Amino acid sequence: MSAVNSAAPTTRGVQVVRFFARFTRAQRWEHWLLFGSFTVLFLTGIVQKYRNESWSQNILTTPERLALVQTIHHIAAIILTLEVIYHLGRGIYLLARRKMSHDIFPEWQDVKDAGRMTKYLLFLTKKTPKYGKYNFEQKLTYWFLFFSIGLMVISGFVIWFPIQVTSVLPGSVVPAAKLTHSTEAIVAGIFVLIWHLFHVVFDRLNLSMFTGRLNEDDMRKYHAAEFERLTGEPADPDQGGQA
Amino acid sequence: MVKPRVLLPFIMLGALMLVWALVVQTPVSAAPLPQQTEQYCLSCHGDPNLKMTLPSGEELSLYISADHLKSSVHSPAGIECEACHTDIKTYPHQPINFQTKRELSRSYYQACRKCHSANYDKAQDSMHAKVAAAGNLDAAICTDCHGAHDVQAPDQPRAKISQTCSQCHQDIFTDYKHSVHGSALINQDNPDVPVCTDCHGVHSMQDPRTAQFRTQTPEMCAGCHANAELMKKYGLSADVYSLYQTSWHGVDVSVYKANWPTIWHESAVCTDCHGTHDILPASDPASTVNPNNLLATCQKCHPGAGPNWTSAWTGHNKIDPQRTPFLYAVDRFYVQFAQAVLWLCLIYVILQIIHAIVDRVRRSLK
Numbered sequence: 001m002s003a004v005n006s007a008a009p010t011t012r013g014v015q016v017v018r019f020f021a022r023f024t025r026a027q028r029w030e031h032w033l034l035f036g037s038f039t040v041l042f043l044t045g046i047v048q049k050y051r052n053e054s055w056s057q058n059i060l061t062t063p064e065r066l067a068l069v070q071t072i073h074h075i076a077a078i079i080l081t082l083e084v085i086y087h088l089g090r091g092i093y094l095l096a097r098r099k100m101s102h103d104i105f106p107e108w109q110d111v112k113d114a115g116r117m118t119k120y121l122l123f124l125t126k127k128t129p130k131y132g133k134y135n136f137e138q139k140l141t142y143w144f145l146f147f148s149i150g151l152m153v154i155s156g157f158v159i160w161f162p163i164q165v166t167s168v169l170p171g172s173v174v175p176a177a178k179l180t181h182s183t184e185a186i187v188a189g190i191f192v193l194i195w196h197l198f199h200v201v202f203d204r205l206n207l208s209m210f211t212g213r214l215n216e217d218d219m220r221k222y223h224a225a226e227f228e229r230l231t232g233e234p235a236d237p238d239q240g241g242q243a
Numbered sequence: 244m245v246k247p248r249v250l251l252p253f254i255m256l257g258a259l260m261l262v263w264a265l266v267v268q269t270p271v272s273a274a275p276l277p278q279q280t281e282q283y284c285l286s287c288h289g290d291p292n293l294k295m296t297l298p299s300g301e302e303l304s305l306y307i308s309a310d311h312l313k314s315s316v317h318s319p320a321g322i323e324c325e326a327c328h329t330d331i332k333t334y335p336h337q338p339i340n341f342q343t344k345r346e347l348s349r350s351y352y353q354a355c356r357k358c359h360s361a362n363y364d365k366a367q368d369s370m371h372a373k374v375a376a377a378g379n380l381d382a383a384i385c386t387d388c389h390g391a392h393d394v395q396a397p398d399q400p401r402a403k404i405s406q407t408c409s410q411c412h413q414d415i416f417t418d419y420k421h422s423v424h425g426s427a428l429i430n431q432d433n434p435d436v437p438v439c440t441d442c443h444g445v446h447s448m449q450d451p452r453t454a455q456f457r458t459q460t461p462e463m464c465a466g467c468h469a470n471a472e473l474m475k476k477y478g479l480s481a482d483v484y485s486l487y488q489t490s491w492h493g494v495d496v497s498v499y500k501a502n503w504p505t506i507w508h509e510s511a512v513c514t515d516c517h518g519t520h521d522i523l524p525a526s527d528p529a530s531t532v533n534p535n536n537l538l539a540t541c542q543k544c545h546p547g548a549g550p551n552w553t554s555a556w557t558g559h560n561k562i563d564p565q566r567t568p569f570l571y572a573v574d575r576f577y578v579q580f581a582q583a584v585l586w587l588c589l590i591y592v593i594l595q596i597i598h599a600i601v602d603r604v605r606r607s608l609k
Contacts, residue, residue, distance in 0.1 A: 051498050063503055121594040123601075144584075162555060163547050171554030172569045178491070179570065183577040187584050194588040203595060 019213040020230065022133075030083060031209050034149075037080035038192070041152075044073040045185050074160070081153055103133040106143065110136035130224040130235070141196050148188040155181040281323040285309055287334075299343040311393040327354040345380055351391070352384040359385075365446035373450075383411065402428050404438040412439075418520040423527075425520075435473060441466075458500035460512040461487060483559035487513075509544060516540050 023031070047069055050056045060066045094100040113129040113136045120128050129135075134142070158165045158177035166174060200206045204222070208214045219227040224235035285307065287293060293305040312318040317326070328351075330337065341347040356363040366372060366385065375382040388407050389397060398404055405428060409416030419425035419439075427433035440448075442463055449456060465484035467473055474481040487493040495510035514522075516532055523530040531540045537553045545552065557567055564571045 052494055052501075057498070057502055060498070061502070063499075063506060063508075066498075118591075118594075121591075121598050123598075163545060163549070163552065166551040166555055167549045169551070171551045171556070172567060174555035175557050175567070176570045176573045179573055179577065183581060187577070187581045190581075190585055191588060194585075194592055198592045198595070203599075 018216040020216070020219050020227075021212065022208045022214050023212045025212065028209060028212055030087060033079060033083045037076045037083065038149075040076040041073060041080060042185065042189050044069045044076070046189075048073070049182055049185070077153075077156055077160075080149070081157075084149060084153055104139060104142055106136075106139055110139055130228075131222060131226070132229075133223060133226045135222070137195075137199055141199070144191055145188065145196075148184055148191070151180055151184050152188065155184070279323075280325045281312065281318060284324045285312075297341060297343060297347075301344050303344055303347070307392055315390075315392060315394045316396065317394055326357075327351070329354065329357075348386055348391075349375075349380060349384060352386045355385045362446045369447050370450050371448070381411075387411075398438075400432055401434065401438055402432060404440055405429070408439045415520050422518075422520060422522045423524050424522060435467070435476070437467065453505075454499075454507040455504050457512055458496055458504055458508070460514055461493065461496060464513045480559060482561065486559045486561065511544060515544070 047056050047059055048066075051060060051066070060069065091100065109132075113131065116125065116127075116129045117136070119125045155177035158169075158173055159181055162174045200209070204218075206214075206218075214223070216227075219230075220235040227233070227235045288305055288307040289309060291306045295303050295305060297303055317323075325331065339347070341350065363385070371382040371384070375384075387410070389395075397407065405416060405419060405425065416425075420429060424436040427436045428438060443449075443451060461484060468479070469481055469484040471481040488497060492511040495508065496512055499506060499508040499510070518531050523533075525532045525534075527533060528535065530536065534553070537556070538548065538550060541548050541552055541556070557570065560566055562571050562574050
């Protein structure tokens with residue numbers, strides 16, 4: 001990815017802010033689909049998971065409501081599945097054409113970054129690591145949800161179509177899928193609420209997934225290595241990153 | 244103030260009256276008056292040939308066996324003819340105007356209410372009373388089950404209860420007789436197995452074909468099958484109910500039971516798989532839940548299920564490394580994984596929050 005705007009001629013009294021492209025329009029659309037379907041699936045899912053509890057039964061007041069909640073869950077599931085198929089299809093296409101960017105793949109550097117960041121959080125060092133386009137927190141978010149959603153989609157279809165599935169696979173996959181679907185949903189929900197939400201809202205408000213871009217200050221501070229790679233300029237050492 | 248000497252005769256008189264009352268009165272009122280009607284009535288009704296013809300043409304025997312009366316619970320306790328036949332005070336009797344024998348029975352059994360009002364009232368809310376009100380006059384009344392002049396303890400021996408019901412419900416009794424419960428009752432006089440009334444209730448038995456009865460079935464079976472001590476005696480698991488409740492079927496049924504007990508729901512209850520009156524042990528080749536018959540039983544609700552389907556059913560078994568190794572592995576994984584994810588996320592985020600606070604404090608102190 002390259003900088004959106006290269007440095008424009010500066011006029012006295014006018015500050016020019018450079019923005020850096022981060023997500024394409026298609027990627028942002030994918031995120032919206034994921035956000036919407038995940039939220040709907042999570043909410044309609046826990047109502048069903050806890051349908052024995054009184055709070056759930058206050059929502060599922062009639063058998064028709066239970067059926068409605070299940071239908072909404074299934075519609076959202078189909079949307080999420082289509083999104084997953086698109087995402088995987090595009091990934092395979094890019095890999096086959098050798099056009100896939102390496103930014104999101106985990107590397108040894110991420111392990112080192114995680115160790116260094118932990119040291120920083122424990123006040124053992126004063127410098128945060130110099131991150132590339134995606135720091136290890138963001139890579140972890142992506143890959144954790146990649147596998148979580150994969151498991152949710154697979155186990156979801158197993159319990160949606162158990163008769164068809166057991167005509168091919170052994171029966172033991174059905175109770176295992178039921179357990180997986182029910183538990184993984186909670187694990188993924190906790191992960192999104194604690195980890196992802198904290199990092200993009202409370203740690204620092206990072207709206208790049210909606211705007212598609214990140215400003216120069218944030219790039220220098222949080223993605224110093226990427227900034228240096230893109231601009232050839234040193235990221236300001238005072239703003240963080242390795243000296 | 245009255246002088247004590249004036250009061251003395253009255254005190255003496257009072258004391259004498261007290262002594263007289265204690266000594267003389269008490270013994271006289273201690274013995275209840277025995278009912279003497281039985282002997283008197285039997286002087287006519289002891290004749291085996293005494294009978295009359297009702298307008299319907301039915302012949303009504305008026306003979307009462309003295310032996311029947313003696314062996315009943317009532318007569319030896321001093322409860323004799325007029326306790327129930329309250330309308331007969333004199334001889335010659337008032338003429339009776341019942342058209343049929345059944346009409347007579349359905350009128351006379353109301354006398355039971357006099358002493359047994361609680362059970363009588365229960366019976367009036369029962370399925371029997373409802374079908375009688377709808378026109379089936381053969382529906383059971385007190386005397387059909389308990390007898391009339393020969394009333395005896397209804398549950399001595401226990402098998403007598405099922406025999407009593409079988410007088411009308413012969414087909415069901417035949418099924419029951421061959422079931423694991425019925426055969427143990429009839430052949431071994433087993434005190435633990437359910438007789439008809441254990442599941443259907445006594446006196447107040449309701450229609451067992453309603454949605455309510457259906458959703459209550461698991462609790463009913465659990466009455467014995469969740470009793471660890473009782474199940475141990477027969478080498479059965481007492482976890483069947485608690486595991487059923489966590490199963491797909493069980494959760495569905497409990498939701499319907501809690502919210503919509505009158506709405507019919509197809510999710511399986513105990514009897515859908517195990518049978519009702521004809522329940523057999525799973526090891527019996529004829530059992531609906533015998534491994535050889537299980538698929539056919541599943542297919543009743545899940546048409547199209549293939550041979551792999553039955554292994555999707557974990558039975559009423561806990562997650563176990565031998566029986567269900569895949570499920571066990573998934574379960575173990577999630578126990579560890581869910582906790583690890585939760586704690587790692589929390590610790591890391593809390594460290595970040597602490598660091599951010601410390602940074603702000605430092606900056607403001609600069």
